[in-house]
Amino acid sequence: MSDRIVIVGAGQAAAQAVQTLRAENVAAPITMIGDEAYLPYQRPPLSKKFLAGELEAERLLIRPVEFYKEAAVEIRLGQKVVALDRKAKAVRLGSGEVIPYGKLLLATGSRVRRLGGPNAELPGVFYLRDIADVDAIRPHFKPGARLTVIGGGYVGLEVAAVAAKSGLEVTVLEIADRVLARVASPEISSFFEAEHKKAGVAIRTRCGAVSIEGKGKLEAVRAGDDRINADLLIVGIGILPNMELAADAGLACDNGILVDENARTSDPDILAAGDCTTHPNPLMNRRLRLESVQNAIDQAKAAAHAMAGRPRPYAEVPWFWSDQYDLKLQSAGLSEPGDARVLRGEMSARKFAVFHLRDGVVVAVECVNAAPEYMIGRQLIAKKARIAPERLADVNTPMKALI
Amino acid sequence: MAKIKYIEHNGKEHVLEVPNGWSVMEGAVKNLVPGIDADCGGACACATCHVYVGEEWLSKLEPKSDMEQTMLDFASEVKENSRLSCQIKVSEALDGLVVRMPESQH
Numbered sequence: 001m002s003d004r005i006v007i008v009g010a011g012q013a014a015a016q017a018v019q020t021l022r023a024e025n026v027a028a029p030i031t032m033i034g035d036e037a038y039l040p041y042q043r044p045p046l047s048k049k050f051l052a053g054e055l056e057a058e059r060l061l062i063r064p065v066e067f068y069k070e071a072a073v074e075i076r077l078g079q080k081v082v083a084l085d086r087k088a089k090a091v092r093l094g095s096g097e098v099i100p101y102g103k104l105l106l107a108t109g110s111r112v113r114r115l116g117g118p119n120a121e122l123p124g125v126f127y128l129r130d131i132a133d134v135d136a137i138r139p140h141f142k143p144g145a146r147l148t149v150i151g152g153g154y155v156g157l158e159v160a161a162v163a164a165k166s167g168l169e170v171t172v173l174e175i176a177d178r179v180l181a182r183v184a185s186p187e188i189s190s191f192f193e194a195e196h197k198k199a200g201v202a203i204r205t206r207c208g209a210v211s212i213e214g215k216g217k218l219e220a221v222r223a224g225d226d227r228i229n230a231d232l233l234i235v236g237i238g239i240l241p242n243m244e245l246a247a248d249a250g251l252a253c254d255n256g257i258l259v260d261e262n263a264r265t266s267d268p269d270i271l272a273a274g275d276c277t278t279h280p281n282p283l284m285n286r287r288l289r290l291e292s293v294q295n296a297i298d299q300a301k302a303a304a305h306a307m308a309g310r311p312r313p314y315a316e317v318p319w320f321w322s323d324q325y326d327l328k329l330q331s332a333g334l335s336e337p338g339d340a341r342v343l344r345g346e347m348s349a350r351k352f353a354v355f356h357l358r359d360g361v362v363v364a365v366e367c368v369n370a371a372p373e374y375m376i377g378r379q380l381i382a383k384k385a386r387i388a389p390e391r392l393a394d395v396n397t398p399m400k401a402l403i
Numbered sequence: 404m405a406k407i408k409y410i411e412h413n414g415k416e417h418v419l420e421v422p423n424g425w426s427v428m429e430g431a432v433k434n435l436v437p438g439i440d441a442d443c444g445g446a447c448a449c450a451t452c453h454v455y456v457g458e459e460w461l462s463k464l465e466p467k468s469d470m471e472q473t474m475l476d477f478a479s480e481v482k483e484n485s486r487l488s489c490q491i492k493v494s495e496a497l498d499g500l501v502v503r504m505p506e507s508q509h
């Protein structure tokens with residue numbers, strides 16, 4: 001029987017798992033299989049500095065090749081795992097090769113949700129998930145070009161910010177009544193909408209059904225009754241967890257591969273981490289499917305500790321960031337629509353925070369250029385602290401006094 | 404290019420040539436110097452790239468941004484000479500820089 005640890009996917013979670021496994025002195029051979037051409041790299045810059053052309057691809061790598069050599073990891077890049085055979089404890093690659101495992105870590109991430117309908121595949125229509133996507137966009141990403149972005153989520157708005165700064169003519173189409181509707185409070189949404197408008201980005205919320213027009217290549221995007229001429233279209237309408245491998249092998253899945261707080265799936269020899277999972281979060285008291293670097297890192301650590309036989313349950317307050325223009329948005333915790341919201345600071349000063357309270361307890365915070373609120377806010381959330389809204393709102397009470 | 408000396412918490416030294424334009428954090432991570440986690444990859448969002456800068460260098464570095472300062476305020480084991488290494492950009496002027504790693508980044 002093999003004692004090999006096989007990691008499917010070579011992204012953020014995979015890189016962290018390798019690091020923690022070796023730091024925990026797990027000596028088993030490791031094989032990491034990824035279908036992209038690159039060693040694990042950071043995706044966040046893809047819609048930020050990398051898109052802006054301020055970073056070379058090499059600088060995106062999470063660790064250099066020497067790191068994997070030193071960790072004695074057998075690396076298979078450009079290869080896809082197409083089947084998982086739990087009885088035989090082996091995975092099969094597209095090439096037909098079969099690799100047996102002792103423990104398996106599924107770190108398959110997620111893929112973009114694609115537009116349906118006619119013309120969705122026309123040249124000029126792009127998505128943004130990996131380096132290859134940015135490479136494809138780049139030749140069209142020129143000053144004066146007319147860019148339409150479908151989807152006012154973080155990725156869409158970051159793309160819009162970089163594009164506006166690079167001199168493109170930008171329109172953002174959002175089906176909801178505000179941008180960032182799924183992930184941020186109304187205060188944050190209206191603040192970013194205003195900032196984008198100042199930068200010359202046209203934002204159309206409640207844009208209605210969207211369709212693509214063009215003969216042989218993209219010419220325009222239709223949104224409701226409007227027709228917007230476009231040279232390129234970037235679609236950012238969310239992601240889908242890559243869970244098919246697990247589901248086809250009979251592992252429990254529901255909007256992600258179901259794992260416990262130690263990143264274990266319903267098969268004791270198979271673990272999963274990152275965008276592809278949903279996990280029970282004890283701080284939030286519910287199951288979460290997160291799409292963030294923090295989640296990939298912390299869950300991969302939990303998976304590695306479990307494989308090392310020294311479980312350390314994953315129970316972090318989720319955190320996230322987004323960079324747009326000179327604004328740094330940092331958020332921690334998760335809010336729900338019914339939570340009370342407390343504004344601290346002035347939105348017009350471009351430095352403020354929105355705290356979310358549930359039954360008086362701090363459950364989330366969203367900060368714009370406000371690191372103290374963010375750093376202390378994280379601790380308040382972890383402690384389930386109860387702070388009077390008046391004190392949270394009072395900028396004359398330093399954050400440090402609240403902890 | 405600048406020669407930078409990284410000193411691990413246990414005293415082990417690494418002297419590396421780091422290209423201009425990179426951050427001090429990248430110089431460590433890309434050369435397998437342990438002790439810097441850099442979870443956010445240099446976005447000044449995680450404070451897991453904390454280092455102590457050689458005293459003689461403090462005045463020669465670009466000053467901290469407000470964001471770096473406040474992120475640092477809440478990191479652990481912070482001292483006068485603490486910096487987030489992802490926010491220090493390498494140039495010839497940094498040749499000879501010495502940074503020490505804290506015991507832990509968490």
Ligand SMILES: Cc1cc2nc3c(=O)[nH]c(=O)nc-3n(C[C@H](O)[C@H](O)[C@H](O)COP(=O)(O)OP(=O)(O)OC[C@H]3O[C@@H](n4cnc5c(N)ncnc54)[C@H](O)[C@@H]3O)c2cc1C
Pocket residue numbers: 008009010011012013014033034035036042043044045046047079080081082107108109110128129130155242245273274275276290291292293294296319320321322323
């Ligand atoms: C443009 C963009 C901007 C982002 N910005 C931020 C940000 O600012 N902050 C933040 O916290 N997060 C951000 N994220 C999210 C963050 O990058 C992801 O949450 C993180 O990369 C998830 O890590 P992962 O290891 O789960 O998946 P990934 O990093 O996606 O890695 C999974 C890898 O597995 C491969 N794979 C899948 N199936 C197979 C198979 N069957 N065989 C072989 N290989 C396979 C995939 O191709 C991929 O390379 C951003 C993401 C994108 C796309």
Ligand code: FES
Pocket residue numbers: 428440441442443444445446447448449450451452487488489490
């Ligand atoms: S790497 Fe995250 S703050 Fe420096």
